[in-house]
Amino acid sequence: MQISYLQQWLTTPTYKIHRSQLRFWFSLSLTFSVIYSVLALELAFRGNYLIDSDARQHVFWMQRFLDPALFPNDLITDYHQSVAPSGYAALYWLIAQLGIPPLILNKLLPTLLGVITTSYCFATCLQLLPVPAAGFIASLVLNQTLWMRYDLVSGTPRAFIYPLFLAFLYYLLRRSLLPCLIALALQGLFYPQCVFISSGILVLQLWRWHKGRLCLSGNKQDYLFCVAGLGTAFLVMLPYALQSSEFGAVITAAQAKISPEFLPGGRTPFFHDNFLEFWFYGKRSSLVPRLSRITPLIYTGLFLPFLLWKSSQFPLARQVTPKVQVLIQGIIASLGMFVIAHVLLFQLHHPSRYTMHSLLVLLALAAGITLTVSLQALFNWAKCSPKSYPWKGYLARGTTVFLAIVLIIYPVFTPFPYAKYKQGKEPLLYEFFSQQPKHIMIASLSEEANNIPSFAQRSVLTSEMYTIPYHVEYYNQIRQRTIDLIRAQYSADLTLARNVIETYGADFWLLDRTAFTPEYIRGSNWLMQFSEARAVVTELEQGIIPALSGIMEQCSVLETEYLVVLPTDCILKFAQRKRN
Incomplete structure (x- = not known):
């Protein structure tokens, strides 16, 4: 040419x-x-x-x-x-x-x-x-x-x-x-x-x-x-x-500035000690976040x-x-x-x-x-x-x-197109909940709770995905729900679980099989934001056994490789027996 x-x-x-x-x-x-x-x-x-x-x-x-x-x-x-x-x-x-x-x-x-x-x-x-x-x-x-x-x-x-x-x-x-x-x-x-x-x-x-x-x-x-x-x-x-x-x-x-949710490791980190990260490439505070995902040309x-x-x-x-x-x-x-x-x-x-x-x-x-x-x-x-x-x-x-050539084939050398699609890995769980009445409430600290509203069309009491801390009144309610749930799930006394069930009208309790280990809590940045969760880690390491862990097998209505679903009426029955 x-x-x-x-x-x-x-x-x-x-x-x-x-x-x-x-x-x-x-x-x-x-x-x-x-x-x-x-x-x-x-x-x-x-x-x-x-x-x-x-x-x-x-x-x-x-x-x-x-x-x-x-x-x-x-x-x-x-x-x-x-x-x-x-x-x-x-x-x-x-x-x-x-x-x-x-x-x-x-x-x-x-x-x-x-x-x-x-x-x-x-x-x-x-x-x-x-x-x-x-x-x-x-x-x-x-x-x-x-x-x-x-x-x-x-x-x-x-x-x-x-x-x-x-x-x-x-x-x-x-x-x-x-x-x-x-x-x-x-x-x-x-x-x-x-x-x-x-x-x-x-x-x-x-x-x-x-x-x-x-x-x-x-x-x-x-x-x-x-x-x-x-x-x-x-x-x-x-x-x-x-x-x-x-x-x-x-x-x-x-x-x-005094909320752990906005600090490094929090749910929505905003404030950073690193000057360049805060002003130039931080996710929410900077001029152009994610500079690595830009065509160099x-x-x-x-x-x-x-x-x-x-x-x-x-x-x-x-x-x-x-x-x-x-x-x-x-x-x-x-x-x-x-x-x-x-x-x-x-x-x-x-x-x-x-x-x-x-x-x-x-x-x-x-x-x-x-x-x-x-x-x-x-x-x-x-x-x-x-x-x-x-x-x-x-x-x-x-x-x-x-x-x-650079214009056309550059994407070949990058994750392209880049998407954040999340794959639901518990189809049996979604099918089970979707067959329950539409008004049910599911209590859970599991990461899988993030997917339930989308895949099962049922309500969850709290989850990391929905703990958005920008509107004070909303977040105060979600935060209190999360704290109450942490205390109840890891308490040696079922009375706290009963209180959560009666206060929030929970119908099912979803548990990860590994939920009662210190590593489970340490591995969640979301849970570790709460002092109550950090206290639970200490208690688990001291050998205190949560009451819910003792009734998982007797109450479960659905079990998968990683999850167990407990109906709350069964939890209430055990709580009543302990009370009597």
């Missing part, structure tokens, strides 16, 4: 090429998105009782859409339903009316969201640099990054930020007011944190850098978009501001300002439109909200939510432009060289082929 033809094929602007070439690059972008989603679907449907880890929180309660009698008067279910974004819940409800179970929809949604994200990424990139190859590279880099992480594949509210944020950017750049406002409203309905970032971009659009200083824009359309956008943002966020939660106020930073976007500055040496950079400033505006808005979220800690939830998604989108767009501009400069350099230096042509072609 000649240098001139390769250069033309990769870097010709959209207004100079035939529509078929534009369709080629767009179709190629969608092809990769579909391929990645098919690989994810294969993981999602590789067996029964398979569910995304986070869907066990965000989706399990939606089974009420198919059967309203499920989880009656259940604190855990009511709480998770109350904190779900309204648009997200409405979408699942609507699809459930068509007969598609929420847990199935959760696995199908990432494919649709991936295609929409790819389409808007491609189209948005063309608004910044009208070269189809740049749109393809940007969308491919973004797709690889998203499928290397578990945000999009989770099908949870955060999966919606990518298509909705890109849709907002696209319509903003196109100056399409109504679609832009719709995208902004949908952000509030699906992922409210994104509204603050988009609002920041609208405000920053009013400013221009002119002759070495900042000044207000003289474009009336900028003011129209800002006022209309901020008005839309206000209206869509107003219900959140006025909503009074029955589960108490959000925990304060001062309270969280995305970092080339950091060099875009240099290419624009040296446009004389990178000719295609001159075709980058002034709209590219939206990338800087997006970064400033994201960083600004990141700082504000730290100042108002937990009132706006995790600070990382304002950077970990938006910065990846902005960097991917910048990377698509950077790589395309760089390739064109390399082609020019090779083409303009004397014929006595044919190696330069080989270098240009070789670099292009190498880049294409």
